[in-house]
Amino acid sequence: MHQQTSIQTVKEDPLNIVVCVKQTPDTAATVIVEDGKVSWGDAPLVLNPWDEYAVEEALRLKEAHGGQVTAISLGPEGATEALKQALAMGCDTAILVSDPKFAGLDSLQVSKVLAAAVKKVGEVDLLFFGRASVDSDVGITGSQVARRLGWPALTLVAAIRSVDPGAKSISVERMLDEGRQKVSGPLPAVMSVVKEINEPRYPSFMGIRKASKAEIPVWSAADIDLTEALEPAVAWPQVNMPPKVDTQCELIEGGSAEEIAQKLVDRLVEEKVI
Ligand SMILES: Cc1cc2nc3c(=O)[nH]c(=O)nc-3n(C[C@H](O)[C@H](O)[C@H](O)COP(=O)(O)OP(=O)(O)OC[C@H]3O[C@@H](n4cnc5c(N)ncnc54)[C@H](O)[C@@H]3O)c2cc1C
Secondary structure (H helix, E strand, O other), rough: OOOOOOOOOOOOOOOOEEOOOOOOEEOOOOOEEEEEEEEOOOOOEEEEEHHHHHHHHHHHHHHHHHHHEEEEEEEOOHHHHHHHHHHOOOOOOOEOOOHHHHOOOHHHHHHHHHHHHHHHOOOEEEEEEOOOOOOOOOOOOOHHHHHHHHOOOEEEEEEEEEOOOOOOEEEEEEEEEOOEEEEEEOOEEEEEEEEEEEEEOOOHHHHHHHHHHOOOOEEOHHHHHHHOOOOOOOOOOOOOOOOOOOOOOOOOOOOOHHHHHHHHHHHHHOOOOO
């Protein structure tokens, strides 16, 4: 059985933490596909649920060590709502990275933009990601950003065992299908987290008030020194809904339970189910 873990703290060494968050449709939303194009209709947009775990873990580390947590989102103006949710949970600062140049990017280009934004933040110790975003579910953005920054990537993290900002080291547990794996590495590092890592807090009343008044700076491509054209390598020209399954209900009647069971078996054989 898995033992409850707690973060071992090495105090007096504040951490500068960044969390990348995306605005996504609510998980209850149904995707609409028309002419191969995906839309979420009028579904409410929220902070990507996986990213709530990343924000929560970043806040816990800050509470243990001191320091600050910055939330960054790449997206249109409306993505400030996701950033406000992160601020309401307790992040100190939020930054929207937005530019007409950034529309329709693939994850490789998204990683270039996010890495440039993280560099502009300055000396960062830890960079958090959710394991995937619930809408397009590519699941590799964090690793791609790690590659661009030249930092180690600790993926599918289910527990942080220890962080030592002085010694610049971190030790975590990764959640695999086969079990848990201990991994250690140097800081700065990139981490993607799974939902087993914590229980995200609800924003406090004070947090919501603070977030509603917050002025969120917007960084353009020029602000993060991205002057070159960003050409996505991957296209998604068509998306299909899963085929509709027709179901029919048939009541099997009969006298005794044995007769009904026999009729059921005959029908299943007829339909080649057994
Ligand atoms: C139908 C469709 C299919 C697509 N297929 C592909 C594909 O096959 N390959 C491909 O490269 N791209 C694809 N894309 C584009 C892809 O959705 C975007 O590049 C996206 O920004 C990155 O993928 P993701 O959102 O699935 O991120 P993931 O890699 O699943 O997200 C992991 C984490 O990265 C962070 N993150 C992701 N996006 C942002 C952001 N904008 N701002 C801040 N943090 C972020 C969050 O912490 C998130 O939890 C597709 C898009 C659509 C609409």
